[in-house]
Amino acid sequence: MALLGCGVVGSQVIRLMHEQAGDLAARIGAPLELAGVAVRRQGRKRDVDIAPELFTTDAEALVTRDDIDIVIEVIGGIEPARSLIVAALSGGKSVVTANKALLAEDGAALYEAARQGSGDLYFEASVAGAIPLLRPLRESLAGDHVKRVLGIVNGTTNYILDKMDTTGASFTDALEEAQTLGYAEADPTADVEGFDAAAKAAILAGLAYHSRVTAAEVHREGITEITATDVASAKDMGYVIKLLAICARSDDGRSFGVRVHPAMIPRSHPLAGVREAYNAVFVEAESAGQLMFYGKGAGGAPTASAVLGDLVAVARNRLAGTRGPDESTYADLAVHPMGETVTRCHVALDVADKPGVLARVAELFAKHDVSIQTVRQEGHGDDAQLVIVTHRATDAALSATMEGLRELDIVRAVASVMRVEGDD
Amino acid sequence: MALLGCGVVGSQVIRLMHEQAGDLAARIGAPLELAGVAVRRQGRKRDVDIAPELFTTDAEALVTRDDIDIVIEVIGGIEPARSLIVAALSGGKSVVTANKALLAEDGAALYEAARQGSGDLYFEASVAGAIPLLRPLRESLAGDHVKRVLGIVNGTTNYILDKMDTTGASFTDALEEAQTLGYAEADPTADVEGFDAAAKAAILAGLAYHSRVTAAEVHREGITEITATDVASAKDMGYVIKLLAICARSDDGRSFGVRVHPAMIPRSHPLAGVREAYNAVFVEAESAGQLMFYGKGAGGAPTASAVLGDLVAVARNRLAGTRGPDESTYADLAVHPMGETVTRCHVALDVADKPGVLARVAELFAKHDVSIQTVRQEGHGDDAQLVIVTHRATDAALSATMEGLRELDIVRAVASVMRVEGDD
Incomplete structure (x- = not known):
């Protein structure tokens, strides 16, 4: 297998593959071998324990090598990730990716390439990091109908809103604290304007409603306009403000809405207790009723855990000569405005x-x-x-x-x- | 496919198979056909809409019929469920079961039969009803190490303890209320003495630690001795009493403990907020960190949702000529006293x-x-x-x-x- 990207997540993937080599081999039924790691720059000092000759800057050559059957993509962003994943999948390899932006923009092209090459496309790490969420949605709930998904899927904004709620801080002060602690990036736009959550909402809605959804179809509002007064007034009324990703089926079941915006939820709601940078997704299904999935939505090790879970699954599938669930878009419901x-x-x-x-x-x-x-x-x-x-x-x-x-x-x-x- | 049992869960399975026939067929890739329903007594009035000739009292003949490839078992108990499941599996059929008692007593025999017949054994509904929990444990966390599982896996006892906590009621009064509302059985022993939770703990520990565990190995204490004073004194100190199923690895990782007993947990713990008859399972994994899964642990429709999710999975596997994950006992860790x-x-x-x-x-x-x-x-x-x-x-x-x-x-x-x- 090959790894594309060796940053926060990639280096944890390598560490865990080493530390758990025996367990992974036993669980898969065969040992994993890391055959190459594509990086942007050669020779940089990296906190991983692998042979230097495994590093390459030629990712394109790596993903088409005959001796590689699984590719893990943790570069992020649209290009070159898309071309590399499509090349790998078209060439018959299986791909594990954490790339929510790409999946939400052009998931259809990836699935198409996976079908052509008869490989797997797995992406549990793309939404809510370590929380097992996509597998439950697309497999455990395969015999049910999802009515609604309410998710806290962005840790940065949850950290900021939680600070505003508990300390009375302004948005600017809470953002600054989040940046100091590493919960927010220097340019926080993708998080605070809801772009990150919108990509995840598109992925969740697609799986929940067996339809194709892109990030462009998600109504999106960020949290930059929320004032300390808004938060205090919500508190007075027994509510807390959260940035929610919401997928909801229309009453007639013929269409659904997908949106990301701040909302007041009652303090008694299970999502209200989700503190700091944690993520949680609340699912209402017709038969299963209310479900909630809670955990860490980001970070090197949690994301690597999700990536490795997928890696075990696709490796098992290859050994068994089979494929995991394909894209499911048979319902083809419309996204309503x-x-x-x-x-x-x-x-x-x-x-x-x-x-x-x-x-x-x-x-x-x-x-x-x-x-x-x-x-x-x-x-x-x-x-x-x-x-x-x-x-x-x-x-x-x-x-x-x-x-x-x-x-x-x-x-x-x-x-x-x-x-x-x-x-x- | 054939259904064994037509009680609370079985009748919901039939209802949902009818109502969602189109969706299930699209998700599986082929229509499902119900070929027979084994019941104890013929001719009883049932709240299901199927042809009367599908009912049979000869379950043994049903599970060996050539035209049946999947068997759903929702009879419960050890016999005749065990013999029927083993016969079905040995004969090459796939089995979906909600039978925690049997899995915890003799899961090994079932897995062995599944291997012989090359069919699937799925049992998501056996622990925590509708909550997707076993699939995440055995698949999503396949690349991680589970340190500890703390679960509220019995709705009856959680309802009783929650009533005692919120109203100050005695155990006897809270039990009586639970019985009136249908949350507890006339003979509540299996629930209040922790037998039900112990079976689930054995299943969870087996999956979490890739080892074989039976209910007999689970240390078990019930909640009948808990007094209103215990509950009040816990409350005074900022704690709440819950009946927990706990699986915990030893510090050296060479063994693990499995136990069910009442315990005080801090009110700030995510499990403390699990009210009424809800279930929740808190998992601590090395890389993923803290995860929680929350939802309805029992009831006809929620359990049927889990059964149907498994049914879709095993049906897909059969169409693809493959099998889902087998028993994983490679770690073979000891249960410590x-x-x-x-x-x-x-x-x-x-x-x-x-x-x-x-x-x-x-x-x-x-x-x-x-x-x-x-x-x-x-x-x-x-x-x-x-x-x-x-x-x-x-x-x-x-x-x-x-x-x-x-x-x-x-x-x-x-x-x-x-x-x-x-x-x-």
Whole structure:
């Protein structure tokens, strides 16, 4: 087998392959042999114990070598990862990858290459790191119907939101702390703007609904606009704000929505207790009911654990002359636009405290067919605030209502708007 | 395929096979056909929609019929389930079973029959119902080392302990409520004495440590002795009492312990929040770190979901002419006796409040090499109570210490002893 990339994850894969060589051989039924490691630069000092001649900068030559039957890709990013994986798969090799961005952008091309070459494409490490999640979704739940997936799938943003919740810190301060501790990158865009979570949401939705989904189809909002006041006000009401990846089937089962955005969830919800950089995915299936999978979503060793689990599986498959589950897109359901997604909203309005204000606000909600669950007035006089939580409505109706509120003369400002999930 | 048993789980399996016939066929690549259902009594009114001629009381004939390639067993118990499964497997059929008692008593015989016939033996539903747990353990973590498994795997006892914790009820009252609500059987022995959990612990330990384990090797204590006072005193100290199935590798990795007993866990532990009849299994692996799997551990539809997931897998394997993972016992580690298990203890002593009492108690702990973490004296005079939490020590040393305490003249009574888990 060959390894593409020798960074944080790759070096852990090598370490574990050494340390557990005996166990892996027993579990597979044959020993694993590392035949080459593709790196960008030769001669760099690396914290791994392998013969220097195994390193090569010619990844293309490595993935087409005849003596290699399995390729592990942990480079990340779209190119050259895509070309290398496609070349390996087309050439009949099996591939284990942790590359969520590539799978979410062009998974179909990878599966196609795997079918051509009759090899395996496994990618457990691509979503929620060490948590066994994709295998359960595509195998254990193969006899069930997934209604909804609610996931905390990005450790960086969960760390930031958890700090804001427990210490009252601002987004900027919490981000800075996350960067100092290595939980966030110098350029945190992919995490805080939800791109990373959106790629994972696309992969989860594809498996859950047996349909093809790309990251471009995922509605995406990040957490940069969340203020300490939003977090405190959620706390007051018994909620906590989390960045969620949500896949939800429509009521008629003919389409589904996929979205990533911050949302308020009740503190009693199992996801509310997911602290620091941990990940957790909550799955609601028709027969199985509510399930939750919890663990470390990132890091060298946890991700390497998932990669090695896949490696054992594809190696066993090769020995048995068989393949694991292929892409399953038979349902071919449509992704419905965000406007058709049914959700609920928490909205805080700065209003003038005078008679008739509530009536005019309520009238606007009614006009858009949005039913109000609770209203609370806080403060009075010039500082009066209306806090409203709606019943379920389409996102389009909720957005139109928020638009209308902003134009209402008696509304000084729409202080915050946040979707509410997990309490229906 | 054939179904053995048409009770709570079996009838849900039939219902779901009907309702999801199209999906199952698409996921497998071929339609499933139910060729027979073995029942104890013919002609009984059943809540399933199948042709009456499919029912038979001759299960033995059914499992050897040539036109049947997959057998689902949901009868439970040792016989006739064992003979039927062995006959089916030896005859080359694949078997899906939810039978934890049989697997924990004689799993080796079933695996042997599966090898002879080259069929599959799948049993995801046997532990923690709908929660995908066995597949993650034996496949996703195949490249990792499991250090410890802490599981709430019996819904009945979790319901009872949760009621005692939230309402202050006695064991008897909580049991009665559980019986009224259908969470406990009229004869609750298998649940409250830990037999059910012990069978599951044996299955989990076997998979986690790649060794053969039977229920007889599991140290087992039930929850019938737990008093409302124990529960309240745990609560005071920030703990909650749960019946845990624990599989833990020794520090040198050469053996492991398997046990089922009530234990105090900190309220901050992810398992502490598992309410009512839910199940959850907490796994600590060397590379993956802490993982938790949560969901419904019993019930017709959840168990049927797990059975159908396995059914899809074995059907796919048959179409591909391959087999799923075989029994993995290569590590062949020994189960060490309970006395060698390392754990911690919480003990409450009724003592006389006079000088020198603590010194004599402390001396006894020291004599047995048990180090004390905290001591708290409550009350005074005749009602004085010493509450001691130890550091980690072998169960043998802890037991000898408790024995010694009972014989100490200054100790009026050992009011409660409870192991402490999950905070190291």
